[in-house]
Amino acid sequence: MTLNQTDFEKFFHPAHTAIIGVSAGDYKFGGTSFLMKLKQGGYPGQLYPINPKANEIQGLKAYPDLLSLPVVPDLAIVCVAAGFVPAILEDCARIGLGHIHILTSGFKETGLAEGKLLEERIVAIAREKGLKIIGPNCMGPYCPGAGLTAWGAIPGLSGSVGIISQSGGLTQRLTEYTSSLGIGVDKAVSFGNAAVLDSTDFLSMMGQDDNIRVIAMYLESVKNAPKLLQITKAVNQYKPIILWKGGESPAGAATATSHTGAMAGSQKLWQAFYRQTGVTRVSSMNECVDALMAFSLLPAPAGNGVFLIGGGGGNSVAYSDTFSRQGFEVPALSATTMDFLRRSVPTAGSIAGNPLDMWRTFIDADYLAQVLELGYGDPAVSIILVDRLIPRTAYHFPDLADPTPATLAYLKNRQPAKPTVFSIDSDGGDPQLADTGARLRAQFCKAGIPAYPSAGRAARALHHLYHYHVRQKREDGSAADLKTNS
Amino acid sequence: MTLNQTDFEKFFHPAHTAIIGVSAGDYKFGGTSFLMKLKQGGYPGQLYPINPKANEIQGLKAYPDLLSLPVVPDLAIVCVAAGFVPAILEDCARIGLGHIHILTSGFKETGLAEGKLLEERIVAIAREKGLKIIGPNCMGPYCPGAGLTAWGAIPGLSGSVGIISQSGGLTQRLTEYTSSLGIGVDKAVSFGNAAVLDSTDFLSMMGQDDNIRVIAMYLESVKNAPKLLQITKAVNQYKPIILWKGGESPAGAATATSHTGAMAGSQKLWQAFYRQTGVTRVSSMNECVDALMAFSLLPAPAGNGVFLIGGGGGNSVAYSDTFSRQGFEVPALSATTMDFLRRSVPTAGSIAGNPLDMWRTFIDADYLAQVLELGYGDPAVSIILVDRLIPRTAYHFPDLADPTPATLAYLKNRQPAKPTVFSIDSDGGDPQLADTGARLRAQFCKAGIPAYPSAGRAARALHHLYHYHVRQKREDGSAADLKTNS
Numbered sequence: 001m002t003l004n005q006t007d008f009e010k011f012f013h014p015a016h017t018a019i020i021g022v023s024a025g026d027y028k029f030g031g032t033s034f035l036m037k038l039k040q041g042g043y044p045g046q047l048y049p050i051n052p053k054a055n056e057i058q059g060l061k062a063y064p065d066l067l068s069l070p071v072v073p074d075l076a077i078v079c080v081a082a083g084f085v086p087a088i089l090e091d092c093a094r095i096g097l098g099h100i101h102i103l104t105s106g107f108k109e110t111g112l113a114e115g116k117l118l119e120e121r122i123v124a125i126a127r128e129k130g131l132k133i134i135g136p137n138c139m140g141p142y143c144p145g146a147g148l149t150a151w152g153a154i155p156g157l158s159g160s161v162g163i164i165s166q167s168g169g170l171t172q173r174l175t176e177y178t179s180s181l182g183i184g185v186d187k188a189v190s191f192g193n194a195a196v197l198d199s200t201d202f203l204s205m206m207g208q209d210d211n212i213r214v215i216a217m218y219l220e221s222v223k224n225a226p227k228l229l230q231i232t233k234a235v236n237q238y239k240p241i242i243l244w245k246g247g248e249s250p251a252g253a254a255t256a257t258s259h260t261g262a263m264a265g266s267q268k269l270w271q272a273f274y275r276q277t278g279v280t281r282v283s284s285m286n287e288c289v290d291a292l293m294a295f296s297l298l299p300a301p302a303g304n305g306v307f308l309i310g311g312g313g314g315n316s317v318a319y320s321d322t323f324s325r326q327g328f329e330v331p332a333l334s335a336t337t338m339d340f341l342r343r344s345v346p347t348a349g350s351i352a353g354n355p356l357d358m359w360r361t362f363i364d365a366d367y368l369a370q371v372l373e374l375g376y377g378d379p380a381v382s383i384i385l386v387d388r389l390i391p392r393t394a395y396h397f398p399d400l401a402d403p404t405p406a407t408l409a410y411l412k413n414r415q416p417a418k419p420t421v422f423s424i425d426s427d428g429g430d431p432q433l434a435d436t437g438a439r440l441r442a443q444f445c446k447a448g449i450p451a452y453p454s455a456g457r458a459a460r461a462l463h464h465l466y467h468y469h470v471r472q473k474r475e476d477g478s479a480a481d482l483k484t485n486s
Numbered sequence: 487m488t489l490n491q492t493d494f495e496k497f498f499h500p501a502h503t504a505i506i507g508v509s510a511g512d513y514k515f516g517g518t519s520f521l522m523k524l525k526q527g528g529y530p531g532q533l534y535p536i537n538p539k540a541n542e543i544q545g546l547k548a549y550p551d552l553l554s555l556p557v558v559p560d561l562a563i564v565c566v567a568a569g570f571v572p573a574i575l576e577d578c579a580r581i582g583l584g585h586i587h588i589l590t591s592g593f594k595e596t597g598l599a600e601g602k603l604l605e606e607r608i609v610a611i612a613r614e615k616g617l618k619i620i621g622p623n624c625m626g627p628y629c630p631g632a633g634l635t636a637w638g639a640i641p642g643l644s645g646s647v648g649i650i651s652q653s654g655g656l657t658q659r660l661t662e663y664t665s666s667l668g669i670g671v672d673k674a675v676s677f678g679n680a681a682v683l684d685s686t687d688f689l690s691m692m693g694q695d696d697n698i699r700v701i702a703m704y705l706e707s708v709k710n711a712p713k714l715l716q717i718t719k720a721v722n723q724y725k726p727i728i729l730w731k732g733g734e735s736p737a738g739a740a741t742a743t744s745h746t747g748a749m750a751g752s753q754k755l756w757q758a759f760y761r762q763t764g765v766t767r768v769s770s771m772n773e774c775v776d777a778l779m780a781f782s783l784l785p786a787p788a789g790n791g792v793f794l795i796g797g798g799g800g801n802s803v804a805y806s807d808t809f810s811r812q813g814f815e816v817p818a819l820s821a822t823t824m825d826f827l828r829r830s831v832p833t834a835g836s837i838a839g840n841p842l843d844m845w846r847t848f849i850d851a852d853y854l855a856q857v858l859e860l861g862y863g864d865p866a867v868s869i870i871l872v873d874r875l876i877p878r879t880a881y882h883f884p885d886l887a888d889p890t891p892a893t894l895a896y897l898k899n900r901q902p903a904k905p906t907v908f909s910i911d912s913d914g915g916d917p918q919l920a921d922t923g924a925r926l927r928a929q930f931c932k933a934g935i936p937a938y939p940s941a942g943r944a945a946r947a948l949h950h951l952y953h954y955h956v957r958q959k960r961e962d963g964s965a966a967d968l969k970t971n972s
Binding site: 081082258437454 | 925
């Protein structure tokens with residue numbers, strides 16, 4: 001079955017959704033909680049709870065089965081116990097309902113013969129009846145723009161990120177982070193065991209989708225490696241793909257088998273995959289979110305010279321080390337820049353240079369803007385990091401107005417062509433700093449300026465951004481060469 | 487000059503402190519802000535501001551010079567401009583004031599001939615008059631137990647950590663983090679250019695100090711490498727030393743020269759240093775704080791088998807990968823443990839095993855305690871990580887009472903011999919999670935249970951703890967062998 005973007009429309013923008021297996025009683029994970037969350041998130045379409053023993057559930061009319069419904073829903077969310085799933089799929093086929101998400105687990109991932117057989121049965125029905133199925137054993141589709149938020153950030157934030165994932169929990173976290181950092185999600189899909197539709201289907205769909213500008217994938221396994229390689233390579237050339245591969249270690253691979261019933265594939269195979277596709281490879285939730293933020297919000301850097309603006313001698317040394325480890329240069333600045341810095345930075349207690357150790361940048365938005373302008377005009381500089389300390393009791397600062405609004409206004413107006421990011425050191429565990437820091441970060445991010453909770457995380461995200469564009473340029477170059485030769 | 491612990495007493499527990507160079511006017515960094523912070527932090531000793539043009543400063547009687555003081559202070563904090571420092575030192579010597587902290591910068595670190603000469607002059611006076619000097623160009627001593635908190639966390643938290651650092655800013659952050667995480671500092675010293683006293687003096691002092699059980703060092707340079715190596719090696723055998731070396735990269739080393747006027751030394755030399763001393767090597771603030779927490783709060787692990795308790799299939803896979811990358815085993819559990827888990831964990835949607843994917847551990851303190859007991863009794867397990875998700879809107883949980891107090895009470899009573907840590911995934915940037923997560927972390931840490939903001943950071947800290955004790959055992963073994971042979 002080869003699918004195109006429109007084949008997925010009903011999964012992400014369903015006008016009518018049936019939930020099969022909703023308990024009429026107390027709170028319960030599954031159909032009951034999915035129905036509750038959809039209502040809570042303001043899903044604008046019609047919801048049809050299916051339960052043979054109830055007339056009304058959560059204030060909605062309940063139906064005994066799919067065949068009793070007044071319409072053919074666009075989407076079925078199947079939450080009944082595993083053994084009942086095949087019969088439900090037959091009902092779907094009978095009424096012409098072709099888009100199905102199976103939340104239920106208890107299939108191949110259990111490692112038991114019964115589960116394996118049930119999953120084979122699902123595949124057979126899907127093939128015979130032409131059903132499009134997400135799952136089983138997954139959270140399914142998520143689309144804040146359509147109010148389809150049964151899980152993940154509720155309310156969701158609509159944006160330009162696409163997420164394809166074999167883990168419901170990790171997808172949920174990704175939607176939360178992207179939402180609170182102001183970058184937002186267009187479509188996310190947790191697809192679990194991938195019995196029918198798999199990563200290649202979703203990737204090729206999101207590759208065609210103009211609303212999606214960057215894609216994050218969490219994979220534990222792959223059904224058709226050559227196909228995934230080919231699609232990933234093609235899409236990554238015009239739309240960055242960030243890949244987090246779970247199960248890299250033998251212990252992780254064994255866990256992946258219990259999680260989604262998948263064989264994780266050899267480390268060697270994956271190394272070849274990374275090399276050949278040029279995909280951006282991450283290995284933790286934070287690295288994934290951080291890269292998403294860079295790809296979503298920043299222009300392509302022209303080179304790898306970083307200008308580090310901040311204060312504190314120790315920080316300056318540490319940040320130089322941090323960016324060097326990620327392959328960046330911390331170059332000498334041009335004569336024009338140094339001339340201004342030497343005039344404005346005191347000899348004692350500060351350092352005029354790159355890094356710039358000048359506390360005034362923390363408190364004086366005009367001065368910071370002047371320094372940024374020098375950076376934007378300096379040929380040695382391709383990327384700028386501004387460290388932004390959070391004022392607190394221990395600091396020897398006078399009480400001053402918060403310079404953040406003025407800095408945000410300047411940057412919004414300036415729209416710099418050189419990637420400019422902030423680091424707000426707040427991830428060390430201090431409750432007050434964590435709160436203040438996270439709010440300050442959100443202020444920057446929501447204004448379209450990536451802000452990271454440490455210089456280390458900023459450096460890693462910029463590393464990914466830089467290398468993606470270096471590779472792209474090289475490939476454009478090759479393409480141009482080919483044209484010249486032909 | 488060979489010093490012992492008592493020679494430092496007056497630096498950290500001064501009964502009388504003179505601050506030389508305090509402006510009578512507005513807020514200003516230096517003497518003015520140091521005096522203000524000391525008063526704010528509740529310093530219980532006498533404070534003597536020195537200013538030839540004022541009678542009273544911040545409500546305290548001011549003196550024109552050191553010679554006019556009614557007593558000989560234990561400590562002088564010198565904040566006058568660099569050019570005036572030599573004359574102040576002569577005054578100190580004249581009245582018999584031997585413990586001096588020079589805050590002032592503008593010496594060797596400026597790279598200017600004048601600054602270099604001034605620093606040489608300071609060294610000459612110290613040698614001639616037998617003065618003990620911390621600095622110049624540094625924040626000096628910090629001791630919460632003595633109310634000596636002119637910088638760093640204010641109020642400070644007294645604890646068992648010693649900090650030796652060439653960066654005032656980074657030391658400040660370390661005191662804040664250790665304070666908010668409930669591990670506390672006994673003594674910290676920011677010693678800048680190390681013109682007179684250097685890292686070897688402070689290290690040998692803290693090595694002898696029974697109040698200090700673990701030492702963190704941030705160094706940019708070393709004056710006497712063989713001496714530092716010898717002391718580090720000796721102290722690290724009975725008291726863990728965590729070393730963060732700033733200036734590892736060429737760019738960082740160049741910055742270090744501007745920061746503390748130091749030559750950072752070759753990468754090769756430092757590699758040999760790490761190998762020969764067995765010191766715990768970290769390369770960021772978070773890694774340093776995380777290791778401090780492990781060394782301060784955890785017993786020695788007997789082996790490297792980790793039991794990962796938590797929930798979510800994706801998390802389980804990711805955590806297996808994370809701990810494998812740090813050299814840990816995620817072993818199969820004993821028959822007894824598996825028997826209990828198979829009986830209590832549902833086949834669908836959870837995973838009985840290691841990692842344990844069982845959401846009940848998040849919400850049911852009694853169940854978690856049962857699982858922990860199995861881990862403590864399981865010979866395959868040496869270390870336990872419990873993942874503790876923060877409940878929020880997106881989660882499909884019923885509203886339940888917070889299980890944290892019961893879990894803390896159980897652990898406090900249990901005092902497990904196997905290192906037990908929590909991870910509370912909250913460092914990704916969500917403002918609400920950052921706040922809730924940081925408070926939850928603090929609750930655990932203050933109860934003596936290390937809690938990390940991600941499994942990755944927990945794994946790295948445990949890696950350091952494990953390798954310190956492996957090395958110690960090997961050296962004990964060698965020592966035992968030597969005894970047998972002699």
